[in-house]
Amino acid sequence: MFAIERIRIIKNYLLEKNKVSVNELSKMLDVSEVTIRRDLEKLEEEGMLIRTHGGAVLKKQTNPSNSNNMKTKSTDSTSPYSDLYEEIADIAIHIIENGDVIMLANGIINYHIAKKLDQKKNVTVLTNDLLVSIEASSSSSNKAVLLGGDVDYETKATFGALTAMDIQKFYVNKVFIEVDGIDVDTGISVSTIDKANLINSILPNSKEKIILCLGSNFNKTAFYNISRLDIAEKIVTNSNIDNSYKEYLSQLGIQLYTSINAVERGNI
Amino acid sequence: MFAIERIRIIKNYLLEKNKVSVNELSKMLDVSEVTIRRDLEKLEEEGMLIRTHGGAVLKKQTNPSNSNNMKTKSTDSTSPYSDLYEEIADIAIHIIENGDVIMLANGIINYHIAKKLDQKKNVTVLTNDLLVSIEASSSSSNKAVLLGGDVDYETKATFGALTAMDIQKFYVNKVFIEVDGIDVDTGISVSTIDKANLINSILPNSKEKIILCLGSNFNKTAFYNISRLDIAEKIVTNSNIDNSYKEYLSQLGIQLYTSINAVERGNI
């Protein structure tokens, strides 16, 4: 037996018994007591034990107060926008009806929608967002179907060729899409190509398209353009937007849902 | 014999025995001790083993001295079996080589393997386990592909028709399967039909099948039978199993890797 093995064994034994005797170890490991003493000496240097006459006892670790961590979920619900996301989700949840088959593309607002889904029954959720799928499946009356694909650690969502293929297999009543930009001229846009591809894949396979967008993202254009605005049936946002937009959207036949809290908060 | 062959043999030998001596290997492989030392040096750099005077022992990520505190993730690592799961994962991780394309079926052991994957490079992980996919994608040098399907809230994994279809699109080097029962007569079995179906789907599409099984699940048969034992190339478990099994497995040409915590079990 190698020294390192012997020491490993002594460590384990000590952790179990909290104390060891030289004699006992010597017999157990079939080496001389001198050797055991030398081993214990090493372990004492490591700070693992305190030697005593005839053996050693386990040293109590001074715990470096690490009890603070243990964050639960990775979505930054501490983000400054968290409330706004939830406001939008609060509106959007009412658009969903029992028995609906919906797609929730990956994103924070859709995560909040998924958390509220236990209010509904017999809803089938198609999503590429891992956290959305977990929330949506938490209620036994609903069902979540996750799209396969390459996992993006940052967004906790699947993308890529497999995702696009999987999407083709489904047809949904409603798709909820979070966008990073809405603009009269450029339409709707998102900031990553993966998300753009995903949305483009699902659009043809959905009856009703519902755009979710922070009020602050109106009049903005993100890097990847998806389509013109008029593909959408509904837009949900958190703040009142100016009248020109309202008119424009109503001309296109798009329903605009706005969080009523917007005014109270006094935000623009 | 090429160096690369020799090193592969040493690896396997080490995984089986948990320790090797320079002298022993030198005789066994008919090369000088210097050569063996140089090989061990390489393997130590790879993080596979720890060299010691006279040989080397298999490296364990789970240091017994700090096994107490700092539990991180939501899977019940507080479960009494947690350490055993991790022991098995500690062995299994050494079976994975850089550049491998592997399947990790859903389960706790595979979750532990996924957490250790940051030691490896360019590994592609196919999985139906959401948590596994997140862990496996956390390192930028690796890649995770999640199988689509119906999400099961309890196991945080995907199952069903879509999962089976998605699996057909891939072929992997190695598949790691956690089973709930191993028996000489009945072969390998699991406790849910979903998992049984999943495993049956991937088996034809994998070159090497590696079974992960708690020692306590030997001689047991879970509800859903999967196949005979001889489809597996390797079995990894956490405790010594009796000699009749060892003989039987070696007759079938199955390599048995065992993690032994010698003292705990009192056998030296």
Add this chain to the structure above:
DNA sequence: TTTATATGTTTGCTATAGAACGAATTCGTA
């Protein structure tokens, strides 16, 4: 050819582990 890689041999040097023995300690008993 040169160059690089893999392996073996030789040569001190070092690590390991046991023996010996005086010093320190524990402990039972007076």
Add this chain to the structure above:
DNA sequence: TACGAATTCGTTCTATAGCAAACATATAAA
């Protein structure tokens, strides 16, 4: 409390095995 026996300890010494480094050889690649 005191004292002696028994145990345990630390130190030194020794034999053995294992080690790294330098050098040598062979084989393959450029």
